[in-house]
Amino acid sequence: MSQPSDKKANQYGVTPQSTDFNDWYNEIVLKADLADYSPVRGAMVVKPYGWALWENIQKILDGQFKATNHEALAFPMFIPMSFLQKEAQHVEGFAPELAVVTHAGGELLEEPLVVRPTSETIIGHCWAKWLKSYRDLPFLHYQWGSVVRWELRPRLFLRTTEFYWHEGHTAHSSHTEAVEETLRLLEIYRSFARDYAAMPVIAGRKTDSERFAGAVDTYSIEAMMGDGKALQAGTSHYLGQNFAKAFEVKFQDENQKEAFAHTTSWAISTRIIGGIIMTHGDDKGLVMPPRLAPIQVVIVPIYRKENQDQMLEAARVLGTELKALGVRVKIDERDGLTNGAKYNYWELRGVPYRIELGPRDLEAGNVVLASRLGGEKEILARGEAIAGLPGKLEAFQNALLEKAETFRNSRIKTADTWDEFVDLIEQGFFVRAFHCGEVESEKKIKELTKATTRNIPMDSEGDLGAAEEGVCVHTGKPAAYGKRIIFARAY
RNA sequence: CGGGGUGUAGCGCAGCCUGGUAGCGCACUUGACUGGGGGUCAAGUGGUCGUGAGUUCAAAUCUCGCCACCCCGACCA
Numbered sequence: 001m002s003q004p005s006d007k008k009a010n011q012y013g014v015t016p017q018s019t020d021f022n023d024w025y026n027e028i029v030l031k032a033d034l035a036d037y038s039p040v041r042g043a044m045v046v047k048p049y050g051w052a053l054w055e056n057i058q059k060i061l062d063g064q065f066k067a068t069n070h071e072a073l074a075f076p077m078f079i080p081m082s083f084l085q086k087e088a089q090h091v092e093g094f095a096p097e098l099a100v101v102t103h104a105g106g107e108l109l110e111e112p113l114v115v116r117p118t119s120e121t122i123i124g125h126c127w128a129k130w131l132k133s134y135r136d137l138p139f140l141h142y143q144w145g146s147v148v149r150w151e152l153r154p155r156l157f158l159r160t161t162e163f164y165w166h167e168g169h170t171a172h173s174s175h176t177e178a179v180e181e182t183l184r185l186l187e188i189y190r191s192f193a194r195d196y197a198a199m200p201v202i203a204g205r206k207t208d209s210e211r212f213a214g215a216v217d218t219y220s221i222e223a224m225m226g227d228g229k230a231l232q233a234g235t236s237h238y239l240g241q242n243f244a245k246a247f248e249v250k251f252q253d254e255n256q257k258e259a260f261a262h263t264t265s266w267a268i269s270t271r272i273i274g275g276i277i278m279t280h281g282d283d284k285g286l287v288m289p290p291r292l293a294p295i296q297v298v299i300v301p302i303y304r305k306e307n308q309d310q311m312l313e314a315a316r317v318l319g320t321e322l323k324a325l326g327v328r329v330k331i332d333e334r335d336g337l338t339n340g341a342k343y344n345y346w347e348l349r350g351v352p353y354r355i356e357l358g359p360r361d362l363e364a365g366n367v368v369l370a371s372r373l374g375g376e377k378e379i380l381a382r383g384e385a386i387a388g389l390p391g392k393l394e395a396f397q398n399a400l401l402e403k404a405e406t407f408r409n410s411r412i413k414t415a416d417t418w419d420e421f422v423d424l425i426e427q428g429f430f431v432r433a434f435h436c437g438e439v440e441s442e443k444k445i446k447e448l449t450k451a452t453t454r455n456i457p458m459d460s461e462g463d464l465g466a467a468e469e470g471v472c473v474h475t476g477k478p479a480a481y482g483k484r485i486i487f488a489r490a491y
Numbered sequence: 492c493g494g495g496g497u498g499u500a501g502c503g504c505a506g507c508c509u510g511g512u513a514g515c516g517c518a519c520u521u522g523a524c525u526g527g528g529g530g531u532c533a534a535g536u537g538g539u540c541g542u543g544a545g546u547u548c549a550a551a552u553c554u555c556g557c558c559a560c561c562c563c564g565a566c567c568a
Contacts, residue, residue, distance in 0.1 A: 011529085012529085013529080022562090037560095041559090041560080093567095096566065097566070097567075118568090147568090149566095149567070149568085151566070151567060152492095152564095152565075152566060152567090153562095153563095153564090153565090153566080153567090158567095158568090159566095159567060159568080163568070165568070212568095220568095231568095232567090232568065233568085234568080235568065267568060268568080269568045270568090271568050272568090300527095302526075302527055303526075304525085304526060305525085305526085336526095337526095337529090337530095338525085338526065338528080338529065338530055339526070339527060339528065339529095340527090340528030340529050340530090341528085341529045341530085342528090342529090343528055343529080344528075344529055345529085356527065358527055359527095360527080361527090368527080377527095491567095
């Protein structure tokens with residue numbers, strides 16, 4: 001662990017966000033014990049604390065999938081190379097980043113196997129076998145697993161060679177139903193990000209150039225990181241009949257006619273952990289949203305040698321009472337560290353609340369409560385503190401969301417002229433602007449400003465999605481989409 | 492692949508110019524003292540100096556090749 005003597009590090013041993021946001025991010029991930037580098041470039045090791053966070057994310061999302069009648073299953077990680085080639089856009093999109101197995105069992109394989117970059121193709125293949133009648137539909141499937149994309153510039157959590165996710169795949173008899181499904185998942189993602197990760201996101205449809213390889217429409221939730229850059233935190237795709245036609249996913253409909261299924265796919269990956277870090281983290285380290293935090297409250301017993309056993313025991317009893325209320329508690333029983341070192345240790349790891357329990361408190365029947373969001377430490381009567389903690393955790397959750405929302409709202413601006421647009425992007429804002437919808441123009445904008453279209457906000461996004469007419473901020477042509485869209489530099 | 496940079500203990504670095512057989516801080520181990528915001532003292536563990544070759548009595552240090560990693564750009568959940 002680096003010390004305050006490090007060149008760029010602050011008193012907490014971390015490069016401040018304002019000095020270098022990227023360095024800050026990398027250091028936090030490593031020092032907070034979320035992940036580590038592996039011997040393979042770009043492939044990360046997720047450490048227990050990071051995985052515990054991911055497990056909490058999985059639990060919530062998995063519950064929501066099941067509540068909407070989806071079924072979990074598992075497809076293999078190896079896909080015949082020829083499958084990828086069946087959907088033209090798809091192979092074009094993924095070819096550069098495929099990892100391919102050419103040898104197995106000591107022999108050259110007749111057909112190379114792709115390590116799945118995503119599973120639309122192999123699932124399409126299987127569905128074709130399973131689907132006979134409209135009565136079989138819909139297929140509402142999803143799987144938890146990992147996929148491999150040979151990225152050129154990996155970053156812990158944000159862009160790793162192998163990453164963990166769930167991928168949902170559904171097949172429907174009608175266009176309408178498939179589109180409903182696509183939007184249903186977008187809403188599940190939006191509310192998950194907001195209500196659990198405390199990340200305010202903009203739900204919207206992607207423009208042509210940002211669409212998933214092989215999709216008819218791609219929807220995303222876009223979050224704003226602490227440096228103003230955008231992070232695509234989840235996607236939901238309406239695939240139309242593209243994959244159904246490539247894999248002959250067809251059935252006999254009510255009118256005894258042969259029809260192709262309409263399919264969707266959707267995903268949230270471990271990337272969202274990077275999003276949580278960069279949305280809430282500060283110069284002391286992580287700040288975990290309580291609803292996802294592996295540890296919600298840490299108890300630091302304060303003692304001297306002569307009362308060590310007594311204080312540890314008191315801490316354990318307190319911990320047990322909190323656990324009984326459903327609070328995720330950790331007791332820091334490590335000896336030989338000063339209290340200050342422990343405080344910093346848990347603050348770096350973003351634990352929302354810390355209870356200090358010392359001899360004076362024990363005698364007076366009090367505890368000291370400190371919030372990761374700062375402010376004065378509170379001295380509370382023991383019983384009151386215990387009973388009040390679940391409520392405080394909720395309040396903490398809300399405060400985090402509010403903080404993130406205030407920050408985000410202050411960094412979304414509207415531009416009507418090109419000069420304005422460039423200036424705002426340069427300053428790191430999300431920019432609402434009209435666009436003509438031409439892919440060439442999007443490319444040019446990216447070249448000139450490094451900004452891309454994030455999405456076309458849904459009508460439900462309030463002012464951000466309000467209907468409005470205007471002319472393209474880049475070409476001056478009439479605007480497409482009937483509203484302003486979001487531009488930003490992105491991860 | 493293009494541009495830049497770095498490889499010396501787990502991490503961060505010094506030593507290299509001017510060759511003489513490796514050092515500092517943190518971490519780690521042991522003990523004592525300490526203990527309400529990153530403690531003190533003492534004693535320790537840990538390195539074929541990225542790799543191969545060359546020059547030399549002698550190479551972390553000089554020469555040449557190779558490799559790896561990091562940062563910036565194109566790609567992306």
